[in-house]
Amino acid sequence: MRENRLYTEQPLDIGELIELEPRPTKHAVQVLRLGSGDPLTLFNGDGRDYNGEIETSTRNQVRVRIHSASPPEPNPPLAIRLALGVSRGERMDLALQKAVELGVSSIQPLFSSRTLVRLSGDRLAKRAQHWQGVIIAACEQSGRRRLPTLAPALALLDWLQQQQDGGILLHHEAAKAITELRYPQLGQQTDHPAGQQAEQKAEQQSSQETAQPAGRQAEQHGGQQAAQPAGRHAEQQPVHQPWPRGRLTLLIGPEGGLEPAERDYAQAQGFTPVRLGPRVLRTETAPLAAIAAIQTLWGDFRG
Structure with a gap:
């Protein structure tokens, strides 16, 4: 079943009865065709979804009772x-x-x-x-x-x-x-743990490849390029x-x-x-x- 989500500028909390503003009211009634008893998810930008149910619905008024809230949306790594x-x-x-x-x-x-x-x-x-x-x-x-x-x-x-x-x-x-x-x-290293781990892994792998002879590097990548000069081989290394x-x-x-x-x-x-x-x-x-x-x-x- 499709989840219907609407944005509201109002503060939201579990147990509250919310009367929607004109824009979400119009969208709920005229576009989504929702009525009393239908589930509706609201969000106000604070990072959570608030799950509720429409208690009353008319052409110009929609009231929603909030029953539960989701965990906060994680901040992006970038x-x-x-x-x-x-x-x-x-x-x-x-x-x-x-x-x-x-x-x-x-x-x-x-x-x-x-x-x-x-x-x-x-x-x-x-x-x-x-x-x-x-x-x-x-x-x-x-x-x-x-x-x-x-x-x-x-x-x-x-x-x-x-x-x-x-x-x-x-x-x-x-x-x-x-x-x-x-x-x-692009700037300095992110504080995000995933970014730190990715950066450390790339640096370690790059250091290991740089320290190895060209032939040894080729052996680790299938042995196909052992005869190539180090400069030529370095150009073909994956970009981290x-x-x-x-x-x-x-x-x-x-x-x-x-x-x-x-x-x-x-x-x-x-x-x-x-x-x-x-x-x-x-x-x-x-x-x-x-x-x-x-x-x-x-x-x-x-x-």
């Missing part, structure tokens, strides 16, 4: 902040929705010189409210119990001036692939991806990408340009591919 150039309409919505489903912890919308969408004042406030709704809906669907933070939209250069830790800059012509990144380019520290910023431009001067400034602020394969990705595709790669290399896709 908190990913997506700094994303604002794109048009559905492209931005899709990027936000899928980024939330893939596990980003925060989102920073940015206006760059190639941004085609110009927003300010009331229009920007309404769009930000819409983006927040996209994030909430993605959490409801994906089972996330903590809402990613949506930061106020900023001009790219203003935002870069505030950055001290750097991160990853996605660019299709970058010299390095994301799999070639080494740990010092060390863990970045507990957070990582991913910077991606809007349609058309960032201007060369903007990329240069980002690099001056500590961002490392990387590419994702040989293809040019659309603005709504690039964040999803990059986040999936980061989660696979260093995040919670590891297990």
Whole structure:
């Protein structure tokens, strides 16, 4: 049976009777078609799911009795902040929705010189409210119990001036692939136990291979390359991806990408340009591919 989950801004506790706000009320009644006696799971971003049952339901009012609460959602081994150039309409919505489903912890919308969408004042406030709704809906669907933070939209250069830790800059012509990144380019070691264990294991294996003659290394990998020079063999060693520290910023431009001067400034602020394969990705595709790669290399896709 499908679990119906809805977000509420209210404090939640076991035994309480909650009257839902207009947005979740409308969704429960008109979209999910729920009525009295139906189970409903609520969450408010505190990290828990609250399981309850609808006691009363009308077109404009839904009251839910909370019966139990789940354990808190674990913190991710790597908190990913997506700094994303604002794109048009559905492209931005899709990027936000899928980024939330893939596990980003925060989102920073940015206006760059190639941004085609110009927003300010009331229009920007309404769009930000819409983006927040996209994030909430993605959490409801994906089972996330903590809402990613949506930061106020900023001009790219203003935002870069505030950055001290750097991160990853996605660019299709970058010299390095994301799999070639080494740990010092991404920051210091994470405090997460899984990250420490992975880093220690990679360092130990790398040290052992470096200390062994080329022929001995080849024997341990099947004996096929014992006659090759050490330099040639070293190029064929598997890449061990060390863990970045507990957070990582991913910077991606809007349609058309960032201007060369903007990329240069980002690099001056500590961002490392990387590419994702040989293809040019659309603005709504690039964040999803990059986040999936980061989660696979260093995040919670590891297990």
